[in-house]
Every structure is written in C-alpha cells, then in structure tokens.
Amino acid sequence: MKVTMHLCAAALVASVLTNAAPTRAAGDDQPWVLDANNWQEGKDLLPDPVVKRLQKGEYWFKVSPVDPQKFHHNYSQAFWDATESNAGKYDLDDKTCGLKDKSTGKIPEFVFGQPFPTVDKNDPKAGCKIAWNFQMTGAQGGGGGATFTLNGVDTNGQFRRIKAFIHSRGFQGRHFGQLKDNPENLEGEGIGGALEPVDVEGVSTLTKRTWDWESQDAIWAYVPSTRRARRVNAASRSDPVAGLDIFSDDLNCYGGKVTYYQWKLVGEQTILAPFLQPYPFPSKSVSPTRQIIETPYMTAGYEKPGSKGAPWWIQENLVFVPRPVWVVEGQSSDPYYNFGKVIMYFDKEMYRIYWKLVHNRAGEYFYTAMCGYHFVKNDEKFSAVFPNLVVGVNDKTNRAALGGRFQSSFLEQNWDPSYFSLRTLTHMTD
Amino acid sequence: MTARGTVALLAILGALLAYLWLFEVGVPRTAAAPTDTEPLLAVPSAAIARVEVAEPGGRLTAIRSGAGWTDDRGRPWRDDAVSDLVDTLRSLRPVMVVDPHPATPADYGFADDVRRLDVADGGGRRVLALEIGERNPAWTALYVRRAGRPEVLLVGGVLGWELQKVHDAAPAR
Numbered sequence: 049m050k051v052t053m054h055l056c057a058a059a060l061v062a063s064v065l066t067n068a069a070p071t072r073a074a075g076d077d078q079p080w081v082l083d084a085n086n087w088q089e090g091k092d093l094l095p096d097p098v099v100k101r102l103q104k105g106e107y108w109f110k111v112s113p114v115d116p117q118k119f120h121h122n123y124s125q126a127f128w129d130a131t132e133s134n135a136g137k138y139d140l141d142d143k144t145c146g147l148k149d150k151s152t153g154k155i156p157e158f159v160f161g162q163p164f165p166t167v168d169k170n171d172p173k174a175g176c177k178i179a180w181n182f183q184m185t186g187a188q189g190g191g192g193g194a195t196f197t198l199n200g201v202d203t204n205g206q207f208r209r210i211k212a213f214i215h216s217r218g219f220q221g222r223h224f225g226q227l228k229d230n231p232e233n234l235e236g237e238g239i240g241g242a243l244e245p246v247d248v249e250g251v252s253t254l255t256k257r258t259w260d261w262e263s264q265d266a267i268w269a270y271v272p273s274t275r276r277a278r279r280v281n282a283a284s285r286s287d288p289v290a291g292l293d294i295f296s297d298d299l300n301c302y303g304g305k306v307t308y309y310q311w312k313l314v315g316e317q318t319i320l321a322p323f324l325q326p327y328p329f330p331s332k333s334v335s336p337t338r339q340i341i342e343t344p345y346m347t348a349g350y351e352k353p354g355s356k357g358a359p360w361w362i363q364e365n366l367v368f369v370p371r372p373v374w375v376v377e378g379q380s381s382d383p384y385y386n387f388g389k390v391i392m393y394f395d396k397e398m399y400r401i402y403w404k405l406v407h408n409r410a411g412e413y414f415y416t417a418m419c420g421y422h423f424v425k426n427d428e429k430f431s432a433v434f435p436n437l438v439v440g441v442n443d444k445t446n447r448a449a450l451g452g453r454f455q456s457s458f459l460e461q462n463w464d465p466s467y468f469s470l471r472t473l474t475h476m477t478d
Numbered sequence: 479m480t481a482r483g484t485v486a487l488l489a490i491l492g493a494l495l496a497y498l499w500l501f502e503v504g505v506p507r508t509a510a511a512p513t514d515t516e517p518l519l520a521v522p523s524a525a526i527a528r529v530e531v532a533e534p535g536g537r538l539t540a541i542r543s544g545a546g547w548t549d550d551r552g553r554p555w556r557d558d559a560v561s562d563l564v565d566t567l568r569s570l571r572p573v574m575v576v577d578p579h580p581a582t583p584a585d586y587g588f589a590d591d592v593r594r595l596d597v598a599d600g601g602g603r604r605v606l607a608l609e610i611g612e613r614n615p616a617w618t619a620l621y622v623r624r625a626g627r628p629e630v631l632l633v634g635g636v637l638g639w640e641l642q643k644v645h646d647a648a649p650a651r
C-alpha cells in the first residue's frame with residue numbers, strides 16, 4: 049500500500065513536472081518548447097503533415113522568438129540599400145515570368161538585392177515576384193562550398209550515408225558587383241560529387257545555369273567506372289538523389305530557375321522557421337578571397353540514444369523562429385518533372401523557403417521538406433545565407449533523408465576561371 | 479464401404495458445398511476492381527457555373543458571374559480558389575478503387591455528416607457529386623465516393639488542399 053502511494057505520488061510529481069515544461073501561450077518573447085503535450089499551440093504554425101507528427105510525439109520544436117529589427121539586420125546594410133533602390137526598376141515577362149529591366153524591356157545585366165522590395169498580395173504576378181526575391185536573396189553570398197552528408201533514415205535508424213561536396217559560383221545577385229569574366233552569360237554554376245562510400249566515390253555533376261528566360265540548365269553527370277560525362281535532363285532535379293528521400297530541388301527548398309515554375313500566391317500566415325541559430329555566424333579570412341565559417345553539428349535522433357521523437361528528427365543546434373510567410377504554389381509544365389503541385393512557405397522579408405509540401409503528378413501528397421539555414425555576416429558590407437539542412441520526409445514510405453549538416457563551409461570570391469568545367473568533372477578521381 | 483459411411487461422406491461433401499456457396503461464392507469479391515481512369519470532372523472548366531460544398535458547419539456556394547465567383551448572396555469569393563478547385567477536379571483521376579463494396583462505409587469517413595461536393599453546369603445539370611471521406615492513414619490521399627455509387631475511390635491529397643483553399647477564401651459567413 050505504501051509502495052503504491054509512493055508510486056502515485058511520483059506519478060503526480062512527474063505529471064506536474066511534465067506540464068511545467070517551458071510551454072507557453074504564443075505571443076510571449078521567451079523561448080518555449082512545442083511538443084505533443086501542447087501540440088494545439090502549433091497547429092497553425094506548421095504544415096498539416098508536420099502537425100500530425102508533432103501530435104504523435106515524433107517531432108518537437110524549440111521555439112525561439114527573435115527581435116524583428118535585429119533579425120532584419122542578418123543581411124548587410126549594403127543588401128538592404130540595394131533592395132530599396134530596386135523599387136520600380138524591374139518588371140516580369142508575361143510569358144515566362146522572367147525578370148525584366150523596365151528601362152530596356154530585356155533581362156537586366158546585373159541585379160543585386162531583392163528586385164521587388166514591395167509585394168502586393170493582390171498583384172496577379174505576386175507569386176513570381178516572391179520567387180525572384182527568393183532567388184536573388186540566396187545569391188548574395190556569391191559562391192563557396194561545403195562538404196556535407198546525405199543520410200537515409202527509416203524508423204529503425206540510418207540505412208545509408210553518403211559524404212559529398214558542393215562548390216558554386218554565382219554571377220548574379222552577389223555583393224561587390226558584377227564579375228567581369230562571364231563569357232557564357234551564366235547566372236551561376238556549380239560542381240558537386242560524392243566522396244564516400246567508395247562505390248560512389250567520384251560520381252559527380254556539373255551544372256551551368258544561363259542568365260536568360262527560357263533555356264534549361266545544362267547538367268552533366270560523370271560516373272568514374274565508365275569515365276564518361278553525360279548530359280542529363282534538367283528535370284532530373286526531381287529525381288531522388290542516390291535512392292534517398294531527397295531531391296536536388298531541395299537545395300534551399302527550390303533549386304531550379306524561377307522560370308521553370310508557374311508561381312501562385314495563395315495565402316499568408318506565421319510559420320516556425322528552422323535555423324542553426326537565429327543570428328549570424330562570423331566568417332574568418334583564410335586568404336584574400338576565401339572566408340571560412342565554422343558551425344556546430346546538428347545531431348539527429350538516430351545518432352543520440354534515448355532521444356525524443358523520430359530517428360531523423362534533429363535533437364541539437366536547431367531552433368525555430370516564428371516568421372511571417374507567403375504561401376505559394378509552384379508547378380512545372382515540364383512533362384519530365386516528377387513533381388505536381390508544390391506548396392512552399394517563403395519568408396516575407398528574408399525570402400527563404402522553410403517548408404515545402406510536394407504532390408506527385410497524380411495529385412497525391414507524398415513528401416515534405418524542411419529547409420534550415422544559417423546567416424553569415426561580419427559587417428554591413430557583406431552577408432550570406434547558407435542552406436545547411438534539409439530534412440526530407442516521404443510520408444508515403446515513412447522514411448526520411450537528411451542533407452547538409454556541415455560543420456565547415458567557405459565563401460570564395462575568386463574561383464579559378466577554368467574550375468567549373470568538364471575537364472574538372474572528368475578528372476575528379478585522378 | 480458401408481452405406482452409412484457413404485451417407486456420412488455425402489453429408490460432409492454437402493456441408494462443404496454449402497459453405498463454399500454461402501461464404502465464398504455468395505459474397506461479393508473484394509479484390510481490387512479496375513481503376514476508374516476518368517478524371518473526376520469530365521466537362522470543361524468554363525462550363526461549370528455552380529460549386530457547392532456541404533459540410534457539418536454549413537454550406538458554401540459559389541456561382542459563376544460575370545466578375546468571377548460569388549456566393550448565393552452575390553458576395554465575391556477571394557482569390558482564385560474556386561477556379562483552382564475546378565481545374566484540379568478536371569486533372570485528378572482516382573488512384574485506385576480501394577473497396578468496391580464497403581461493409582462499413584463509416585470506416586472511410588462516409589458517415590451521415592460526410593462532406594459533399596456538388597458541381598453543376600450552366601444549364602443546372604449536375605456534372606459531379608462526390609462524398610469526401612477521410613484522409614488515408616499515410617495522409618497522401620482522400621477517400622471519395624461518387625454519389626449513388628458504393629465503391630470507395632482514393633484520390634490525391636491535393637483535393638484536400640484545394641477544398642481548404644475554397645473554405646478559407648469564402649465570403650464571411
């Protein structure tokens with residue numbers, strides 16, 4: 049009897065302690081935890097498939113409200129000044145949604161800052177303007193790279209791990225103005241490849257994106273065993289990467305050209321936005337053109353015994369900031385593109401996509417990607433925003449993939465002109 | 479074999495045949511029926527003049543007018559939500575027939591207060607009537623039934639997204 053009473057008392061104390069966890073009503077400025085115990089507080093702050101997992105205890109969120117003014121200054125003053133000066137300069141091509149310089153009627157020579165500092169939700173072209181603001185905001189860093197992992201995770205833990213790298217150079221949207229040497233008229237270019245395990249080592253891709261309204265990305269894939277580089281369709285961005293539940297189009301939550309989608313603004317709300325930390329990391333110069341950024345690792349559930357939630361859920365070094373977002377639909381007309389309607393949540397000010405819900409071409413919802421970021425800034429002359437996490441969850445198969453989670457990344461302002469080439473691609477394993 | 483043994487064997491055979499007839503042959507087969515491959519809505523979007531969604535909280539009505547879609551009191555619908563729903567109905571085909579003869583339709587969300595969608599053309603002819611059931615367990619699709627037909631169809635979850643948009647864009651009730 050005495051033992052039973054002790055157990056009851058312990059259960060009561062545990063219950064009180066559980067309820068006394070830092071949960072709180074929305075509107076407070078203090079950090080709080082959203083989990084299965086108070087899931088109702090999050091039902092309007094997350095996409096529905098995510099709320100479903102929150103309710104089941106698979107996901108939990110460390111919510112960290114921010115000072116809106118301070119958060120705004122995660123981007124440099126140079127970026128915001130350029131954004132302000134872009135007011136009234138640009139329009140959109142009616143047919144393609146391509147960015148147009150009002151003074152020439154053609155694609156602008158160089159753009160820096162968000163091209164549309166004000167978006168009117170009643171504007172029929174609002175969705176396309178939001179997409180352009182997103183594209184140019186992401187391009188502000190100019191170029192760089194990181195070595196990262198892709199981890200396939202199911203309900204029992206990790207089943208595949210791939211270590212890879214990505215290097216990129218942007219010609220548009222960068223701080224410090226236009227690069228002089230751009231003979232191919234590119235918007236950007238990138239090279240990426242697998243490093244581990246050995247059976248995929250050296251499998252790599254080269255992408256070149258032309259600065260125009262209508263061309264497709266030029267993408268070459270190289271497989272060391274055949275020693276051949278082969279051109280692949282740009283729609284392969286919607287193919288699973290290495291058989292995992294993650295897609296090339298998940299980089300920044302949208303990896304294509306703006307003109308590949310028809311964009312439609314369908315709503316606005318507040319959403320929980322994932323960040324490594326809410327405010328910028330500093331960069332450290334290691335050469336006149338290169339800066340290194342050190343960031344902490346985001347441990348996932350499968351890496352931490354006894355952790356709370358799904359094995360793929362991030363346990364450490366991830367906070368969620370309530371942010372105002374535009375809800376935008378995107379749809380490709382390319383018959384080779386695997387996705388049907390994609391629903392994306394764009395920050396109204398910082399223009400990052402935090403969540404996307406993907407339907408297949410039969411209209412079935414099947415996939416959610418959560419896209420996390422970190423900011424880099426030392427002064428008001430330069431800033432960058434890095435995509436550092438994708439949690440892709442296939443709700444049809446109940447499997448997930450994690451992408452990113454790098455601990456070191458770099459910014460590079462002066463790549464060797466011949467680096468992004470087929471020669472580099474085909475000599476990757478030499 | 480004795481006559482008694484023959485009678486006993488015949489009795490067992492009769493019982494087996496009765497079992498087969500009563501419990502196997504007589505019961506409708508539940509194997510997957512051929513998939514209904516037609517789009518949910520087979521008429522052009524421009525021909526649609528009225529959309530109604532009846533749900534436990536009330537009825538939403540959208541009537542096509544010169545200026546777009548209005549409710550039955552003439553108040554305009556916000557955004558393109560109704561047109562988007564009609565376009566989606568034209569593009570969606572059932573993914574599969576889940577159950578041709580459901581023994582308990584309520585298991586799929588088809589209870590008395592089920593959500594109903596009615597679509598009519600300019601002549602007042604009903605061109606689509608659907609009962610909208612629950613989401614499937616994976617949340618990827620919805621169970622629906624064409625009015626007057628027993629089979630439960632599975633259609634893509636994008637229909638749920640479009641219905642939510644219609645709900646959110648309704649004139650204030």
